[in-house]
Amino acid sequence: ERADVILDVGCGSGLYIKEILKRGCTRADGADISEESAEEARRRTSAYRDRCKVVIAPADDLPFDSGTYDAVLAADTVIYWDDIRSAFMEICRVLKPCGAFYIAAELSDKGDAPEWIIGSEHIHIRTPSELSDALLDAGFTEVSIQNAHGPWLLMKAMK
Numbered sequence: 001e002r003a004d005v006i007l008d009v010g011c012g013s014g015l016y017i018k019e020i021l022k023r024g025c026t027r028a029d030g031a032d033i034s035e036e037s038a039e040e041a042r043r044r045t046s047a048y049r050d051r052c053k054v055v056i057a058p059a060d061d062l063p064f065d066s067g068t069y070d071a072v073l074a075a076d077t078v079i080y081w082d083d084i085r086s087a088f089m090e091i092c093r094v095l096k097p098c099g100a101f102y103i104a105a106e107l108s109d110k111g112d113a114p115e116w117i118i119g120s121e122h123i124h125i126r127t128p129s130e131l132s133d134a135l136l137d138a139g140f141t142e143v144s145i146q147n148a149h150g151p152w153l154l155m156k157a158m159k
Contacts, residue, residue: 004025004026004027004070005025005026005027005028005068005069005070005071005096006020006025006027006028006029006069006070006071006072006073007028007029007030007031007062007064007068007069007071007072007073007094008020008028008029008030008031008072008073008074008075009030009031009059009062009072009073009074009077009087009091010031010032010033010059010074010075010076010077010078010080010081011030011031011032011037011038011041011054012032012034012037012040012041012077013037013040013041013044014030014040014041014042014043014044014045014054015044016073016075017029017030017041017044017045017052017054018044018045018048021045021048021051021052025051026051027051027052028045028048028051028052029052029053029054029055029064029069030045030052030053030054030055031054031055031056031057031058031059031062031063032054032056032057033056033057033058034056035056038054038055038056041054042054058087059074059077059081059087059090059091060081060083060086060087060089060090061090062090062091062093062094064094065094066093066094067094067095067096067097068094068095068096069094069095069096069099070095070096070099070100071095071099071100071101071102072091072094072095072099072100072101072102073101073102073104074091074101074102074103074104075102075104076104076105078103078105078126078131079105079125079126080122084126084131084134085134085137085138088101088134088135088137088138088139088140088157089138089139091138092138092139092140092159095159096159097159098158098159099158099159100156100157100158100159101135101140101156101157101158101159102146102154102155102156103131103153103154103155103156103157104152104153104154105126105131105152105153105154105155128145128153128155131153131155132155135155135157139159140157140158140159141157141158141159142156142157142158143155143156143157143158144156144157
């Protein structure tokens with residue numbers, strides 16, 4: 001089944017949102033905690049503003065109604081989330097029943113991280129099992145690793 005209403009959490013510059021909208025998605029929204037990133041995402045997706053809304057919001061406090069999205073994407077952003085269980089619970093809330101949550105992580109193993117990242121209090125490298133446990137705790141089912149290549153990871157969790 002096609003996911004027609006998508007949310008990108010930690011959308012950054014809006015690159016993924018624009019690509020999703022270009023490919024014919026009914027609606028793609030974004031959320032980011034950075035005002036600068038949200039503004040850039042709005043500029044980048046301005047041609048699609050009737051099908052897109054970008055808000056400034058953290059992953060654990062999304063200003064969207066429950067059961068709104070067919071799919072949620074978090075690309076290269078979960079490493080910045082302090083409390084992933086709260087964020088995952090919030091993402092589960094905004095997903096429709098049987099909705100999918102996709103996590104793309106560029107770091108899932110401390111052994112692959114440069115020293116400056118390991119020492120940062122603002123970056124949290126979590127293993128696939130840590131992510132999976134947090135997803136299940138948050139109410140997701142059928143958590144699976146779609147692809148793992150070195151430190152790169154793609155996971156899918158179903159509501």
